[in-house]
Amino acid sequence: MKKQLIPVLAGLLAGVLVATLFFAEFTTYGPYSTAGVNSAAEKVYVPLGEHDDYYLIASGGHSGQLYVYGIPSMRRIRTVPVFTPDPATGYGFNQKTKEMLGGYTWGDFHHPALSLTEGEYDGKWLFATDVANNRIAVLDLKTFMVKDMLKVPNTGGPHCSAFVTENTEYIFLPTRFSVPFGHEYASLDDYEKKFKGVMSAVTFDEETQKLELAYQVALPPYSYDVADTGKGISADWAVITTYNTELATTDLEINASQFDRDYLVLFNWRELEKKIEQGEYDLIDGIKVIDPLKHKGGIYLVPAAKSPHGVDVTPDGKYFISSGKLAPLLTVFSFEKAFEAIEKEKFVDEKFGIPVLDYESVMVREVNPENALGPLHTTFDDQGYAYSSMFISSEVIKWNYETGEVVDRVDVHYSPGHLVAAEGDTKSPKGEWLVSLNKMAKDNFLSVGPSHPESMQLIDISGDKMEVVLTVPVDPEPHYAQIISADKINPIHVFEKDEGRPNSVWRQEDARIERKGNEVHVYGIAMRSKYIFDANAKRKDVIEVEEGDRVFIHLTNIDLDQDITHGLGISDYDLTMEIQPGETVTLEFTADKAGTYPLYCTNFCSALHQEMKGYLLVKPKK
């Protein structure tokens, strides 16, 4: 090497070093982009022309609706109506969905559950339960529309549901609060005798697209909180947390927090199915009911630390982890140990006809991270780690469920309830992302007054250390969510043109208005940019009826193009409907108010959208 090159090279090296340090410094602490900010901003940004990698399917709590978000951008893609009427889509206003809602004007949507095939999300169906008015609904993920809804009797809020079995054989809905059968009036002095903690087993038939109540189980009058189903070796089993095993009937804050241990209910649904097949049940009001006092077997109690909230089965199906809400304790239980204890009938007690297993004979390990308070829920990644939310200490704890070792902790803001990792409750979690569903937002966002949003935080779990990368507000109140790979869901954009569909009209000349007694049926068309209600009338876009008529407006949207939605709102009549491309929808109402009422397209559909209108004329009774 030539001697004079040495100082040049040394200088070059030093220069590169200085500049590198400068840029590293600037990137990390620069005025416009701190390290966390800069990299986090890039991680969550999805540019126009690209899509998010995952759907986040979140319950909307007492809004009654489903919130669909994209991950990693955490943009709210859509509010999908489920238990509450939604004029933005006409849900609960048109004939079919109004009937489906059964007169209820809200719901408390607690847990979404994606359908499973061999323990993996298959992207076909989504089940939803209503804690307020005791219903279960199923959505078709081809359309994100509710296909069926079922009212569940004898239930005081199916809080710990929906949870589906490995191949969507059953959806189990244990009640949160115990009530007497048929909601019969009873004194709380008779609580132990008359109140039951009913669990419902519901099936869904993909052919008929109908939900059905298969049977119910009369569990003890405890409160049931959250549940999970088994996988692999535990696929025939499910597990539910209980609290208030004290059977308190007032001031549960104190009275249901007395015992150091409550129970997990462990049940084998194959055995329960057998019982039903073999007639081992009572028929109460037409419902098959298994009462463990009379029909023993298949159900066991496992003691667990104090008022446990969540229980979660590990991806390998070997363990179930209980979160002791009022004990700072995560407890790992073994299915294999439980099976052995059951086989050997190692029972220490019996409650309401159900054998109680010995805690020590099922428990594998107690995990008690230092100063971690209020464990609620646990989700999993693809590396054998569990992630648990700590409500009181506002953090997420990453730990190894095979060893109990805590490997990382991160603060969240504030008070996380559930948390969910990508496909974290399936047999094959994806790792990558985790979302913490925080109950309190406090001052995270611009203030909108006393009523606060909740907050969701996206956490990058792809590395050794968890990193909170984005905090977004969310309307009340996501209780649970699931994250599914975007490629598993393939919705349609346009409904098929089906000329045989009842009440549909596809040719403009076929649009007509028919009177049958005091029923008026409009067989009409919505298209860019007009209504055709009656092809032969002087004014094709006018509906004239008589006061008191029962009116049925059947509308078909014949614009078979993506995103060309039409609506129909009737001024001052409190009526609205939405018709997707290729869809036929019926609006049914009584014309109980005489007069002149404009009607118009509610969905901006073309440059002549403002011209898409007509009148409802209601001729007064003489």
Add this chain to the structure above:
Amino acid sequence: MKKQLIPVLAGLLAGVLVATLFFAEFTTYGPYSTAGVNSAAEKVYVPLGEHDDYYLIASGGHSGQLYVYGIPSMRRIRTVPVFTPDPATGYGFNQKTKEMLGGYTWGDFHHPALSLTEGEYDGKWLFATDVANNRIAVLDLKTFMVKDMLKVPNTGGPHCSAFVTENTEYIFLPTRFSVPFGHEYASLDDYEKKFKGVMSAVTFDEETQKLELAYQVALPPYSYDVADTGKGISADWAVITTYNTELATTDLEINASQFDRDYLVLFNWRELEKKIEQGEYDLIDGIKVIDPLKHKGGIYLVPAAKSPHGVDVTPDGKYFISSGKLAPLLTVFSFEKAFEAIEKEKFVDEKFGIPVLDYESVMVREVNPENALGPLHTTFDDQGYAYSSMFISSEVIKWNYETGEVVDRVDVHYSPGHLVAAEGDTKSPKGEWLVSLNKMAKDNFLSVGPSHPESMQLIDISGDKMEVVLTVPVDPEPHYAQIISADKINPIHVFEKDEGRPNSVWRQEDARIERKGNEVHVYGIAMRSKYIFDANAKRKDVIEVEEGDRVFIHLTNIDLDQDITHGLGISDYDLTMEIQPGETVTLEFTADKAGTYPLYCTNFCSALHQEMKGYLLVKPKK
């Protein structure tokens, strides 16, 4: 300088240069961060601990609700209920808001309008109008809650409202569709004679917090689309666009698109106010009505190109710009020229008692950007530029309204309706950000089936070139939005403890249940983590009534901490309420179903939230 230092310094310089180029290259075109993405991602990212700079106040269209977003993050902070019941907040379920909604279950919220002081947003009130069921509402921005709602008669959808005058003296609500007075039944053959395009002048009293209908004007039976109020020299004036001056009564797509020019209605509200003071009106059903056929003056028509959609007054108050929806034309009109023409009575025609001004005598300039189709709306920055949305060519056009020069264009995705710049409709626009409210999203986002979200795009307008930096989905359907500096809105977090408030209870021992005939009044407390309905009962958290009783549950949330919201849901009774910290709310219902019904707190409020429950016991009639 020592000779041997030269090569070292040269090397150092070269090294810095090489590294700088490397980092510059990496930052710009690196595999994980392309130039556009990187800078856009950083521009819109608001890290935890910081807040957005602006509120975006967007109408929620036929959802009936208000959407509040933050800018630049475009995170949806909250859905605020206005015209549709919302179980998530108990809106429309509790006594007060149920009464306020007047039985209507939805609305079509078209235009939000922030209150003005001297032509600037004062951050105090927000007005909202319902195109579906003809209402106006006012929200208090201290709480983001609706304070009052008024039903507007003789109206077929107040589409082109609300728009407020410079000091919030009036909110004007012109109808979209013409109807006969009182919505009286009429044949469309009598359209010209019997139908009226009524405009309502509403006032809001800050003291009483009440809206009032001051008077109405019987305008011609055109359709009225959008409006704006004057500023500065034009502060006493307002302007409205019309279409269907053809007076078509069917197939408006064709029949209302015949004339090359429709009208702008220009009116002086000070003069109309004077008319009312001087008794120049008719009293129809108790409403003061000015009919221009009888009471001339103060109202003028200006011809404008074809079926104009938006009309916008420039920040300096000198011009009004009309967007000719069906003509590819933005027309700049001068208020000063209009005033002169009016003074000189340069009228070319008269329609329904209203003088028509000569187009040329008011028009300043026609702007026709090449290939730009479907101009709908215009907003403004702080540099004298106008930004116009082009629905058909899907773009935003930046132009100088003093010269007509088009200086920039940017594509948006797709079909923008309104657009809004930061404080762009005030006297002092901020520049900085613009949001395009796009009617179509097509395949911008992960698909949720046939029913698509709309799309909003955030555009950086701080430089010479517009830059689309973020695209977000939005529920149907923001028609208009306003952007207000975050520091102008200062909401409260907790309601004041007011011991004199009717039905409130602040001490646990004061909680009680009182019977008055068949009315049962519960004066109760919600607190972490229990209900106290009756301090002296065996079970303080149980309400027992008789079948058929009228029940009033008055609940006060005595937790005076930010974000500690309690709720009350009653299982199977379709009832819910929410009580903010320090608030007293009443739920009123008839106990028409005997039985045992759990009640529970709907809002996660503490680690013992699940224990915050009780029962409603309804004793059957004998």
